[in-house]
Amino acid sequence: MRGGDHRLTRRMAAWxxxxxxxxxxxxxxxxxxxxxxxxxxxxxxxGGGWRGRRAAAAGVAGMAVAELSNGVAKQLVERRRPPQEWIPHDDVEDRPDSSSFPSGHTAAGVAFTVAVAPSWPWAGAACAVPTVLVALERVHSGAHYPSDVAVGAAIGVAAAGLVRVAPRILIRPVG
Known part of the structure; x- marks a missing residue:
C-alpha cells in the first residue's frame, strides 16, 4: 500500500x-x-431560510467535531510530509510542520459537506465541488499523501454522522 501511496503522490504532484x-x-x-x-x-x-440555517448549523457542528477528532489523530500518529523532491512546483515551500496524517483540510470539508446535505441536498451538492478540489489540492501541493486525505475524509464522514445522530441520542427519553 505504501508504494501505491507514494506513486500516486508523485503523479498527482506532477500535474x-x-x-x-x-x-x-x-x-x-x-x-x-x-x-x-x-x-x-x-x-x-x-440565503436558505430555516433550511439554510439548519444546514449551516449542522455543517459548522460537523466541521468542529472533525477538527477536534483530526487534532487527536495527529497527536497519535506522527507521519512526515511527502519529500520535497517529489514535488516539482513551488507550493512545496508552504507546507505545515505538523504530522501529515490525517488531512485536517479534507476532514473539515467532508464533515461540513456531509452534515449539510441531509438538511439541504442542493447546498450539499454545491459544497461537494470545493470539497473534492481541496482534497486534490492537499496531495498536489505535497502537504499530504492520498491515504492522509482518505483518512481525513473518513473522519469527516464520521463527524457528520455523529452530529446527525447525537441529538436523537441525547433527547431520547430514559426508560
Missing part, C-alpha cells in the same frame, strides 16, 4: 495543466483555517 495552476492555489488559500466552510455556512444560512 502541470493550466487548470491546476489557476484553480488549486486559490482553493488552498480559501480552505486555510476553514475560511471556505465558514463562508459557505454564512451564505447557506443567509
Amino acid at each position: 502541470d495543466s493550466a487548470w491546476t495552476r489557476r484553480l488549486l492555489p486559490p482553493v488552498e488559500e480559501a480552505a486555510e483555517h476553514t475560511k471556505l466552510w465558514w463562508a459557505a455556512a454564512v451564505i447557506t444560512a443567509a
